[in-house]
Amino acid sequence: DAKTTQPPSMDCAEGRAANLPCNHSTISGNEYVYWYRQIHSQGPQYIIHGLKNNETNEMASLIITEDRKSSTLILPHATLRDTAVYYCIASLYNNNDMRFGAGTRLTVKP
Amino acid sequence: NAGVTQTPKFRILKIGQSMTLQCAQDMNHNYMYWYRQDPGMGLKLIYYSVGAGITDKGEVPNGYNVSRSTTEDFPLRLELAAPSQTSVYFCASSQSPGTSGRDTQYFGPGTRLTVL
Numbered sequence: 547d548a549k550t551t552q553p554p555s556m557d558c559a560e561g562r563a564a565n566l567p568c569n570h571s572t573i574s575g576n577e578y579v580y581w582y583r584q585i586h587s588q589g590p591q592y593i594i595h596g597l598k599n600n601e602t603n604e605m606a607s608l609i610i611t612e613d614r615k616s617s618t619l620i621l622p623h624a625t626l627r628d629t630a631v632y633y634c635i636a637s638l639y640n641n642n643d644m645r646f647g648a649g650t651r652l653t654v655k656p
Numbered sequence: 657n658a659g660v661t662q663t664p665k666f667r668i669l670k671i672g673q674s675m676t677l678q679c680a681q682d683m684n685h686n687y688m689y690w691y692r693q694d695p696g697m698g699l700k701l702i703y704y705s706v707g708a709g710i711t712d713k714g715e716v717p718n719g720y721n722v723s724r725s726t727t728e729d730f731p732l733r734l735e736l737a738a739p740s741q742t743s744v745y746f747c748a749s750s751q752s753p754g755t756s757g758r759d760t761q762y763f764g765p766g767t768r769l770t771v772l
Contacts, residue, residue: 582761589660589746589763590699633698643714644761646691646698 547645548573548636555651558628564621566650568634571615577636579610580644581619585630590646593619593632624654657682660764662747668770669737677732677767679747687750688730689714689761690722692743699746705730737771744768 551569558564570579581593594601594608596617601608607620621628633649663678681688686707691699691714701714705724719741721733730749734741748761 587744587766587768589748589766590761591763592760643701643704645715646700648696648698 547643548577550634550636550647552632552634552647552650554648555653557653557655558624560626560654560656561623564624564628564652564654566619566632566652567616568619569616570634570636573614573636577638579608579617580635580637581606581608582633582635582646583630584633584649590633626654626656628652629654659683660747660749660762662764662767664767665765666768668772670772671737671739673737674733674735675737677745677769679730679732679764680728681749681762682728683749683762684727685749685751685762686727688724689748690720690730690732691746691748692716693746694743702732739771742769742771
C-alpha cells in the first residue's frame with residue numbers, strides 16, 4: 547500500500563460540510579483510495595472508495611485530484627453522530643492487507 | 657443477518673494463559689480477517705483467510721494462530737498470553753475480489769483483551 551498522510555484531528559460545526567484531506571503522493575496507478583471510519587470503539591465502517599473519478603454515495607463524496615496524489619472526503623452536512631476517526635487507505639483492489647494508519651479524529655460540534 | 661459477531665466482548669488473561677477469540681459471519685463471505693488495535697493507533701492485520709482451509713499471515717502474526725474449517729467461522733488462538741497482546745481485536749469479512757462487495761470489509765464489534 548502507498549503511504550497516506552492525514553491531519554491528526556479536525557473540528558467541524560454541526561450542519562456544515564466536513565472536508566477531510568488525505569495525501570497519497572506515492573500512490574500507484576492501480577491503487578484505490580478507500581475511506582473507513584471508526585465511531586468510538588466500534589469496528590471500522592466502510593464509507594467510500596475510488597480510483598480516478600470523483601465518487602458519491604449516500605454517506606459522502608470523494609474528490610480525487612487529477613494527479614491522484616491527494617484526495618478529500620466530504621461529509622456534506624455533518625452531524626454529531628459523524629464524530630469519529632476517519633481512515634484514508636491507498637490499496638490495490640484485491641489486497642488482503644489494508645493498512646489502517648492513525649487516521650483523522652473528526653469532532654463535530656453543536 | 658447478524659453480520660460479523662465476536663465473542664467474548666471483554667476478557668482478562670494472566671500471563672501465559674491461552675484463549676480463543678471467536679468470530680463468525682453469516683454473509684457467506686469467503687474472506688475473513690483478524691486485526692488488532694492498540695490504544696490511539698490504527699488497525700494492524702494479524703491473519704487473514706481467503707476461504708475454508710486457507711489462511712495467511714498479516715503484518716503482526718507472532719503469538720497468534722488461526723484456523724478456518726468452515727466459511728462462517730474464523731477463530732483466533734493466543735497460546736501464551738503476554739502483556740504486549742493487550743489490545744482490542746477486530747474480526748472482519750468481505751466478499752471475494754471481483755464481486756461488487758469486495759470493496760467493503762464488514763467489521764465485528766471487537767473483543768477487548770487485557771493481559772496482566
